[in-house]
Amino acid sequence: MRTPRGISKLVDILAALPGIGPRQAVRLAFHLIRQGKGAQKQLEEAVHELQNIAICPQCFYIHEGNENLCDICADKNRDHSFIAIVEKETDLISLENTGKFNGRYLVLGELGRGGVLGPDQKLKLKSLISWIKKELDGKASEIIIAFNPNSQGDFVSGQISKELKPFTKEVTRLGIGIPSGGEIEFADESTLGSAIERRN
């Protein structure tokens, strides 16, 4: 006897989710059983409601309802010539939470290990370029490549930035520096070096 039959299907599905190992999957299944039928029904319904969520054909973020575009892409008060390319939806949420970005996004998807873009990611970039040609007369005002500042992010940024340069006045990346509340003593050399260069 390994996993009991009645929960093995759920355990397999949970264990395949990112960040959940097989042991935690078993523990989660037992937890749900102990929580009882009411809690199970709630989870079932919440998963079911994901079916109402669509993906925006312009930025590839999620949205609800019958509109074609997401709230951000449809918002006429935003400056759509100002574009941030992010890896993940959660990065988009983090940027939105700052309240400092008033443009549109492109959710590219997580960068693979090798620093090579997948076919899906290449298509998304192409669709952005077509959109810039059509909606912005071929020139965006600025594209921020908002990838994590690590070697992989740097590498892919370099590639993408070459490809996009003809279609934007400027390509930028997020500033590297000491995190707010952080300590100089604990900043690594590369971070501190950038903080000196970008002093203001």
Added chain:
Amino acid sequence: MRTPRGISKLVDILAALPGIGPRQAVRLAFHLIRQGKGAQKQLEEAVHELQNIAICPQCFYIHEGNENLCDICADKNRDHSFIAIVEKETDLISLENTGKFNGRYLVLGELGRGGVLGPDQKLKLKSLISWIKKELDGKASEIIIAFNPNSQGDFVSGQISKELKPFTKEVTRLGIGIPSGGEIEFADESTLGSAIERRN
């Protein structure tokens, strides 16, 4: 904008599960959306099927189907006078996987921080004692208290063991020693001390 409306219900439910933080909950929700409707439906169904799972009224482990008792309690080839008290279902599975225990179980539930048994746990112990009186003429052959060997487990074992002594020939605990494949150099003093005492 924090969590998008359409996923906030699911995110709240996931974040309340053990070992899943709010960030991971958001990431899981987006992952499920990206996986598409087929994968969502599978998860929904797997959660729904938990409704077919019942809890054994004798050992409090889970079982399927319409039988009253679980497979282990119903198995006539097992020695039901030999009883292991475990905290969690996953502990039961681990013991079953060894193939070295042929008795019945009592799944007591996780021990609270203070080392005090909850009302539910006290009831389970009472039901075990009634069962021993009725089915074993008042005397089990052995009760293994299979709690984790830490100070809390030791403390609660002490309490339970006093309570159960009149109803069993022997109360034991799992042996403490160097894990198979482990190294003497890295064993703590208490483990190594026990390994010396329990040498064989």
